[in-house]
Amino acid sequence: MLEAAKSALQKAERPVTFSGAGLSAESGVPTFRTAQSGLWAEYDPMELASPEGFAADPALVVDWYNQRRRTIAAAQPNPAHIAMALRNDMVHITQNVDDLLERAGAGDLVHLHGSINRDKCSAGCGYREIVDMADPHSLRLCPRCGHSMRPDVVWFGEQLPRVEWLRADELAAQADAFIVIGTSAQVYPAARLITTARTAGATVIVVNIEPDSAPGIHLTGPAGLIVPQLLS
Numbered sequence: 001m002l003e004a005a006k007s008a009l010q011k012a013e014r015p016v017t018f019s020g021a022g023l024s025a026e027s028g029v030p031t032f033r034t035a036q037s038g039l040w041a042e043y044d045p046m047e048l049a050s051p052e053g054f055a056a057d058p059a060l061v062v063d064w065y066n067q068r069r070r071t072i073a074a075a076q077p078n079p080a081h082i083a084m085a086l087r088n089d090m091v092h093i094t095q096n097v098d099d100l101l102e103r104a105g106a107g108d109l110v111h112l113h114g115s116i117n118r119d120k121c122s123a124g125c126g127y128r129e130i131v132d133m134a135d136p137h138s139l140r141l142c143p144r145c146g147h148s149m150r151p152d153v154v155w156f157g158e159q160l161p162r163v164e165w166l167r168a169d170e171l172a173a174q175a176d177a178f179i180v181i182g183t184s185a186q187v188y189p190a191a192r193l194i195t196t197a198r199t200a201g202a203t204v205i206v207v208n209i210e211p212d213s214a215p216g217i218h219l220t221g222p223a224g225l226i227v228p229q230l231l232s
């Protein structure tokens, strides 16, 4: 399977990667659907990552993001991030809100679900700020309009950023190899990119620790091991 995938990639002129939380798992960043531990075990990430969750208890949601920010600040890119960053012939579409691909040196990167290292005004006045990931502020007010600040990420029920979504959709439609790394592909519209690429004729290569029965070439195993072999 690895040889078949490498051979498809060698012929590809427009290879694209599409990644999810499994890419950063070996850096010590828990996946979205990993059971939470410690103080956060009783909370459901699907509820925390929503406008409704923020409206109900904004300080709690910001504390949850701050705990994740500290984890990401302490994490390092793993061999999969580094192998991807070395392929400057590829565009990388990611659902991840962490900055590990940037820190690995990836150039052309599309963040579909925003970035956890920024805050924005929750009322939409447009004010944004870079966050100190190692020592983030607790809940505070927008200095421009006085409403609460929130992480600059895409929550359930919110639209994806338009420019990034349109670019990702076009990249998927034009890709001849589409490498899907460490995502459960349960969240839409991002997961639709896989169908878009497949329908347009791309070879879909899936790297995941869990086996999958969807059409494509499946490389079952940890991204940190498989991706460097695939992309070298």
Ligand code: BJW
Pocket: 019, 020, 021, 022, 023, 025, 026, 031, 032, 033, 034, 049, 095, 096, 097, 113, 153, 154, 155, 156, 157, 158, 159, 160, 181, 182, 183, 184, 185, 186, 187, 188, 189, 207, 208, 209, 210, 221, 222, 223, 224
């Ligand atoms: C490894 C590994 C290792 C582990 N190596 N692999 C159509 C159908 C059904 C529902 C919808 C639909 N269209 C829209 C919806 C609703 C909703 C949705 O999709 N719900 C589903 C849950 C059903 N979508 C939305 O609301 C989206 N907005 C939208 O559609 O706007 C239009 C609209 C507006 C108003 C009304 C209706 C429509 C927005 C979605 C935003 C998602 N945001 C999050 C949170 C970001 C901020 C944060 O991080 O807190 O994004 S949710 C979360 O899921 C996060 C992730 O980016 C995303 C994807 O998760 P991912 O990356 O796949 O992680 P996991 O944990 O699920 O999977 C990890 C995988 O890795 C697993 O497969 C493991 O096996 C694997 N793995 N270790 C390789 N070492």
